[in-house]
Amino acid sequence: MLRPASSREDVGHSVLARRNFFSYMSKDQLQTRLQIRHYSSNSSQENCRTLYHGRVPEYLHFHQETSVETQDAVSSSFVVLRDFVTEEEEETLLREVEPHLKRLHYEHDHWDDAIHGFRETERSKWGKASSKILARLQEYAFPNQGEKLALMHILDLAKTGVIKPHVDSIRFCGNTICGLCLLSDAVMRLVNVEDKTQVVDIMLWRRSLYLMKDAARYNYTHEVLGEKESYFGSVPVPRERRISIMCRNYPRKEDAT
Numbered sequence: 001m002l003r004p005a006s007s008r009e010d011v012g013h014s015v016l017a018r019r020n021f022f023s024y025m026s027k028d029q030l031q032t033r034l035q036i037r038h039y040s041s042n043s044s045q046e047n048c049r050t051l052y053h054g055r056v057p058e059y060l061h062f063h064q065e066t067s068v069e070t071q072d073a074v075s076s077s078f079v080v081l082r083d084f085v086t087e088e089e090e091e092t093l094l095r096e097v098e099p100h101l102k103r104l105h106y107e108h109d110h111w112d113d114a115i116h117g118f119r120e121t122e123r124s125k126w127g128k129a130s131s132k133i134l135a136r137l138q139e140y141a142f143p144n145q146g147e148k149l150a151l152m153h154i155l156d157l158a159k160t161g162v163i164k165p166h167v168d169s170i171r172f173c174g175n176t177i178c179g180l181c182l183l184s185d186a187v188m189r190l191v192n193v194e195d196k197t198q199v200v201d202i203m204l205w206r207r208s209l210y211l212m213k214d215a216a217r218y219n220y221t222h223e224v225l226g227e228k229e230s231y232f233g234s235v236p237v238p239r240e241r242r243i244s245i246m247c248r249n250y251p252r253k254e255d256a257t
């Protein structure tokens with residue numbers, strides 16, 4: 001099920017059709033995904049491991065019933081880099097995306113029910129200053145630059161908006177999703193698709209970059225908590241309007257068909 005192409009610059013590898021509520025994923029595909037327990041090694045995967053070092057990173061909060069396996073899997077496949085961009089760089093990016101976003105209306109009934117209170121667009125061409133910032137993001141997330149999708153996805157979530165649990169479609173993006181968080185802190189929740197007792201909350205600070213790969217990307221749904229549920233452990237995380245700029249890589253050939 002594809003979204004109409006009207007707001008895309010390039011329909012070839014648009015990720016606006018990326019969300020997946022398991023109905024789009026055959027049981028075999030899902031099984032294959034769930035069996036991925038050992039991840040191929042490349043630099044950004046190594047980044048997750050290097051930062052992890054067997055310690056619990058400050059951006060992860062494991063719910064009470066999470067097993068050691070879950071803790072290990074998520075710690076090794078999800079990383080948040082605090083203050084990835086400066087306040088000035090945040091302003092540069094906002095100046096570039098705001099004029100376009102302002103022309104769109106916030107939507108409340110998403111075509112696949114994944115998001116409420118949002119507007120979104122995609123962009124492949126950026127001004128000089130923004131390109132420099134985004135190149136840094138891409139170099140970190142996609143050391144093999146050829147694998148990244150040219151279109152970046154920009155999602156503007158209203159203060160009252162919410163992203164419901166979903167897994168991004170394997171037909172439209174590969175094993176890596178990275179997102180730059182602007183304007184507001186937020187809490188992302190991961191829930192294991194096979195065992196809903198396995199829940200991990202992730203603190204996404206304003207101006208941080210997150211990298212979700214492999215196990216976190218395929219074996220867990222992700223969601224962004226709405227205003228009322230927005231807590232990291234027992235600490236409330238006030239939600240404001242939030243803009244995320246996301247970059248993904250190409251789907252694997254066998255998943256793209």
Ligand SMILES: O=C(O)CCC(=O)C(=O)O
Pocket residue numbers: 019155163168179222223224244
């Ligand atoms: O805004 C974000 O950081 C996540 C967005 C998301 O879940 C999606 O576009 O599938």
